[in-house]
Amino acid sequence: MSYHLDLHSLDELALGLPFGLDACADVNTAYSAHLRSPTTESAKLVDLWTYCFIRRYYLMKFIRENGFQSCELESVVEQTYRKVERGRKRLKQHNRYAQWVSVVCKNNFINFVTRRSHVITLDATAMISDSDGDLFELMPESEWVDPSVDAGMLYVALARAIEDLPQFLHHVARMRFVEQLSYEEIGRLTGHSLATVRAYIHKVCTRFRRDPGLREFKSWYE
Amino acid sequence: MRSKHKIYDHVGRNLDWFLDAYVGLDEYEKDVVQQYVQDNSDHASYDQWVKRLIDAKVMERLLNDAGALADSSRDIETFPYTFLASRLKNGPGTESLDAELHKIKRRRERGAGAEEDEEISKRLAIVNQVEAKKSALEHFESLSGHVVREDPPEYKLVTSLGDRLRSGPGHRQVVPRDRAPQPPVSKRVRRVVGKIVQPIFVAVVVVSVLQVASYLNDSPIDRRAHLKDADVAWAERGLATRGFVRGSEIEIYEDYVLISKYASGARKSVFGLFPSYHADMLHQAKFLMDMANQRLEKNTSPPGAALILYAKISFLLGDIDSMIPALKKAATMDGPSGTEARKIMIDLDEANLMQYP
Numbered sequence: 001m002s003y004h005l006d007l008h009s010l011d012e013l014a015l016g017l018p019f020g021l022d023a024c025a026d027v028n029t030a031y032s033a034h035l036r037s038p039t040t041e042s043a044k045l046v047d048l049w050t051y052c053f054i055r056r057y058y059l060m061k062f063i064r065e066n067g068f069q070s071c072e073l074e075s076v077v078e079q080t081y082r083k084v085e086r087g088r089k090r091l092k093q094h095n096r097y098a099q100w101v102s103v104v105c106k107n108n109f110i111n112f113v114t115r116r117s118h119v120i121t122l123d124a125t126a127m128i129s130d131s132d133g134d135l136f137e138l139m140p141e142s143e144w145v146d147p148s149v150d151a152g153m154l155y156v157a158l159a160r161a162i163e164d165l166p167q168f169l170h171h172v173a174r175m176r177f178v179e180q181l182s183y184e185e186i187g188r189l190t191g192h193s194l195a196t197v198r199a200y201i202h203k204v205c206t207r208f209r210r211d212p213g214l215r216e217f218k219s220w221y222e
Numbered sequence: 223m224r225s226k227h228k229i230y231d232h233v234g235r236n237l238d239w240f241l242d243a244y245v246g247l248d249e250y251e252k253d254v255v256q257q258y259v260q261d262n263s264d265h266a267s268y269d270q271w272v273k274r275l276i277d278a279k280v281m282e283r284l285l286n287d288a289g290a291l292a293d294s295s296r297d298i299e300t301f302p303y304t305f306l307a308s309r310l311k312n313g314p315g316t317e318s319l320d321a322e323l324h325k326i327k328r329r330r331e332r333g334a335g336a337e338e339d340e341e342i343s344k345r346l347a348i349v350n351q352v353e354a355k356k357s358a359l360e361h362f363e364s365l366s367g368h369v370v371r372e373d374p375p376e377y378k379l380v381t382s383l384g385d386r387l388r389s390g391p392g393h394r395q396v397v398p399r400d401r402a403p404q405p406p407v408s409k410r411v412r413r414v415v416g417k418i419v420q421p422i423f424v425a426v427v428v429v430s431v432l433q434v435a436s437y438l439n440d441s442p443i444d445r446r447a448h449l450k451d452a453d454v455a456w457a458e459r460g461l462a463t464r465g466f467v468r469g470s471e472i473e474i475y476e477d478y479v480l481i482s483k484y485a486s487g488a489r490k491s492v493f494g495l496f497p498s499y500h501a502d503m504l505h506q507a508k509f510l511m512d513m514a515n516q517r518l519e520k521n522t523s524p525p526g527a528a529l530i531l532y533a534k535i536s537f538l539l540g541d542i543d544s545m546i547p548a549l550k551k552a553a554t555m556d557g558p559s560g561t562e563a564r565k566i567m568i569d570l571d572e573a574n575l576m577q578y579p
Contacts, residue, residue, distance in 0.1 A: 005346050007309045009357035015311055016370060018480075018487035018503065022307075029480050033510060041506045047366045055358055056310070060302040062352075063345050070351040074361060081365055152303020158288035176246055177289050183248060201246035202239065209242075209281065217284055 010059070014052045017045070021053055022153060024098035024216050031097035050101055054080045057105045060152070065113075072112075080108040157213040165207055172200040233258045241271065244278035245285055301342070432495050446569050447537045448497055449489055454482040456527040477514040478528055481507045485535060499538050508535050508544070526552050526559025533566065546570075 019026035027049055034042035055077050062068045084104050091100055162173045171190060175181045181189070187197045208214055233240050233254050240247065240255045247255065259271045291300050359370055437445070457478035488503035511532050515524050524532075529552035536545035549570075552563035 004343075004350070005305070005309055006350055006353055007306070009353055009359055011310050013358045013362060013370065018483040021310070025476070026480055026483065029476055033477070033480070033513065037509070037513060039506070039509065041502050041509075044366075044368045044370075044502075045506070047368060048362065048370070051362045051366065052358070055361075056306060059349055059352075060306055062349055063302040063305065063342065068345075068348060070348045070355060073349075073352045074356060077361070078365060152300040152307070154284070154288045155291040155300045156304060156307065158285065158291075177285050180289055198243070202243040205243045205246045208245070208285070209277075214281070214284065218280055 007059075010052065010055055013048070014056075017049055017052065019049075021049070021056060025212070027098040028095045032094045035094055046097075050084055051077075051081055053098075053101055054084070054105055057102070058109070061109055076108070076112050079112075080105055083108060154217055157211075157217055161208055161211040161214050164211065165204060169200055169204050169207075172197065173204045176201055176204070229254045230258060237271065241274045241278060244275070245282045446566055447534050449485055449499075449531075449534055449538070453527070453531050453534060454486040456525075456531075457482045474514050474517055477510060477517075478525075481510045481514065482531070484510065485531060501539065504535050504539050508532070508539065508541075511535070523551065523555075526555045526557060526563070529555075530559050530562055530566075533563070 014021055019030075030042070030049070031046055034046050055073075058073055058077055058080075062073060084101055087104060088097070088100075091097065093100070158177065162170060162177070165173055172186060172192075175186045175189065183194055183197050183201070186192070187194050190197070192200070229251060233251075237255070237258065240251070244252060244255060256275065259268070259275055262268060262271075265271070362368070363370055457475055484503050484507035488500045488507065489497060490500060491497035511528065515528070515532075518524060523529075529548045533545045533548040533552065536542070536548065549563050549567055552559050553567055554560065555563070
């Protein structure tokens with residue numbers, strides 16, 4: 001099965017950013033710098049990242065979920081972008097801008113889906129009224145994560161962390177943290193002694209703790 | 223399995239090691255570590271242990287979630303991001319991303335979720351329609367009021383600087399790509415070989431000519447001013463290298479990393495030929511560098527590499543007033559930055575720019 005997808009226009013736009021779309025730390029630094037000393041360029045940069053992130057978020061949702069029309073993307077992106085624009089004035093945690101935008105996307109998506117189905121539950125109504133910005137402060141951070149979108153990012157972060165390990169640790173790390181094998185099983189499969197496996201896992205854990213991709217996600221779980 | 227009592231003693235003797243490796247431990251070992259910490263609440267390091275334990279548990283949840291996603295039944299959860307990220311140049315761009323995507327595809331080809339596949343293809347067709355209907359660029363411009371579409375105000379080294387600072391050499395015409403005439407050949411084998419070799423030969427000649435043209439296009443000082451990888455990589459290396467950055471300087475170094483990214487993003491060139499720069503990104507880098515340097519403690523000089531980067535950015539923007547003090551400061555330093563600064567100053571002197579204005 002081959003999947004065809006032409007993302008030329010978004011790709012071109014996102015290339016104007018000096019950092020990756022998922023580089024939360026860089027985005028937050030750029031946002032804080034913009035607030036300290038706003039310029040036309042800094043505003044453009046923040047807006048550009050915000051737009052690209054929101055658009056990609058909904059593209060992912062459109063691929064993940066069923067029943068969307070092509071005409072709906074533009075309006076839902078626009079609606080979310082406006083919410084971010086309005087809500088960020090009230091955002092207190094400037095160093096969490098990227099995460100906050102993600103939360104706004106998530107809530108707006110819930111609103112969008114709820115409105116489409118013409119069934120507005122009490123919970124959803126509460127979310128609609130809050131979703132501009134305050135919600136971020138009220139919501140427990142464990143609920144910031146959007147499993148249907150962030151799952152991919154999280155998995156890639158782990159895959160990348162493993163890729164960045166020295167070659168001799170790759171297999172052991174995959175066996176332990178992806179395939180969830182026990183020390184004994186790893187020892188049997190690799191031919192290493194239990195002590196060696198333990199030493200390797202220790203090395204992997206130490207490196208994972210320092211890995212920037214995983215650290216970025218860690219702040220979502222804290 | 224070793225007895226719990228024996229492990230308990232072992233944990234007690236090597237608690238640091240066990241706390242470091244907590245996320246990788248077997249479940250019964252984790253219980254023992256936790257128990258040991260709880261039993262020793264009167265220990266001087268108790269607070270420290272608890273902090274590390276909490277930290278390890280956060281990492282454990284994260285790794286469990288990430289690891290669980292490797293299950294083929296959850297392909298559909300990871301697929302949208304993996305697929306989109308692999309299609310965007312501004313994505314994480316890792317080998318593992320491609321490998322994961324390949325694995326997902328392979329599993330699906332083997333029949334896991336054929337119906338879902340059909341559905342995904344339909345959805346991708348919708349996304350393609352959306353992308354074709356209104357480009358992201360147009361949409362962004364109409365929403366934000368920013369203008370991205372106009373030709374970015376690029377700074378071309380020779381033209382702008384030449385106009386402003388000196389009557390330098392004019393543009394050299396790029397040698398046009400000529401097609402080599404097909405040599406008359408009679409034998410079939412020679413013809414096939416010729417067909418393969420000729421385009422390669424022509425490509426090599428064209429690239430060589432362009433490289434020479436690109437080289438001659440720049441004066442020695444222009445060539446020295448071009449941003450090289452080393453000019454933009456030092457900050458990230460500094461952050462990653464233990465001991466290079468002291469605690470209080472980390473924030474400033476994070477700013478330097480961002481500045482380096484701006485500077486690096488401003489470079490525009492194909493195969494290193496005829497490099498040019500986006501002026502707005504250079505301006506932003508210079509502005510952020512000013513802000514970062516202001517935050518340095520009193521009597522602390524920015525690192526030599528930061529001064530060189532600042533000088534080069536200033537030069538590329540034609541701001542000689544800002545460039546010269548930074549260079550002079552860097553030239554007083556030891557090490558490669560000092561040497562580089564002194565070389566640039568010699569070139570500037572030869573180009574009669576040190577007396578500017």
